[in-house]
Amino acid sequence: MDKMTFENHYMKQFDEELEEIRTRLMEMGGKVEQQLQNAIRAIGEADSQLAEEVIKEEQLVDNMEVDIDEACILIIARRQPAASDLRLVMMVTKAVNDLERIGDEAKKIANHALILADEGGSSKGYTEVRHLGQSVMSMLSNALDAFARFDVDAAMRTIEEDKQIDQEYKTALRELATYMMEDPRSISRVMNVLWVVRSLERIGDHAKNLCEQIVFVVKGKDIRHQR
Numbered sequence: 001m002d003k004m005t006f007e008n009h010y011m012k013q014f015d016e017e018l019e020e021i022r023t024r025l026m027e028m029g030g031k032v033e034q035q036l037q038n039a040i041r042a043i044g045e046a047d048s049q050l051a052e053e054v055i056k057e058e059q060l061v062d063n064m065e066v067d068i069d070e071a072c073i074l075i076i077a078r079r080q081p082a083a084s085d086l087r088l089v090m091m092v093t094k095a096v097n098d099l100e101r102i103g104d105e106a107k108k109i110a111n112h113a114l115i116l117a118d119e120g121g122s123s124k125g126y127t128e129v130r131h132l133g134q135s136v137m138s139m140l141s142n143a144l145d146a147f148a149r150f151d152v153d154a155a156m157r158t159i160e161e162d163k164q165i166d167q168e169y170k171t172a173l174r175e176l177a178t179y180m181m182e183d184p185r186s187i188s189r190v191m192n193v194l195w196v197v198r199s200l201e202r203i204g205d206h207a208k209n210l211c212e213q214i215v216f217v218v219k220g221k222d223i224r225h226q227r
Contacts, residue, residue: 125193
């Protein structure tokens with residue numbers, strides 16, 4: 001199992017700074033994970049209050065991204081890291097961007113949850129949201145766990161999960177299209193569900209990006225855009 005090993009530093013403070021940005025990234029990941037879980041729940045339970053909470057928390061996620069980015073810039077300026085240390089700092093700057101984007105998608109899901117709750121009526125498409133949502137939540141959780149342990153093997157397994165998510169997404173699109181053809185009156189409502197599954201598919205892509213960054217920071221290999 002491939003895992004991360006830090007460089008040996010003569011300054012304990014440098015080690016602490018690297019561990020600090022890693023810890024803060026994990027905290028941001030936990031916040032985003034909870035945001036996504038609540039957004040999916042808000043859809044299934046038609047819970048407007050929960051959806052509103054997800055929307056409000058997005059500003060907190062944005063602030064965390066800015067703070068972590070600033071910490072990374074200071075480390076580069078003060079410590080001039082090299083080798084695996086530099087890769088770690090670069091990885092964190094990219095990972096916080098993916099986490100922020102996941103937060104954005106969770107907010108979009110929450111906005112659609114508000115619309116769907118206000119409209120009431122049919123729950124067509126909710127089964128697809130629940131199934132795809134569970135897969136995406138699992139993938140994001142696995143990606144964060146792989147990062148916490150700098151586990152390349154776990155990261156590669158998680159990357160493979162994106163294929164299943166893409167397949168579930170395509171299946172959901174076909175089901176939603178069928179609903180709209182069978183009942184044209186449902187088009188407006190089902191379109192909101194369609195945007196939800198689109199956001200879920202994008203979150204899977206961002207989780208995949210996180211895993212690719214894990215391989216980069218541990219192995220020094222860029223596997224983006226590779227089959």
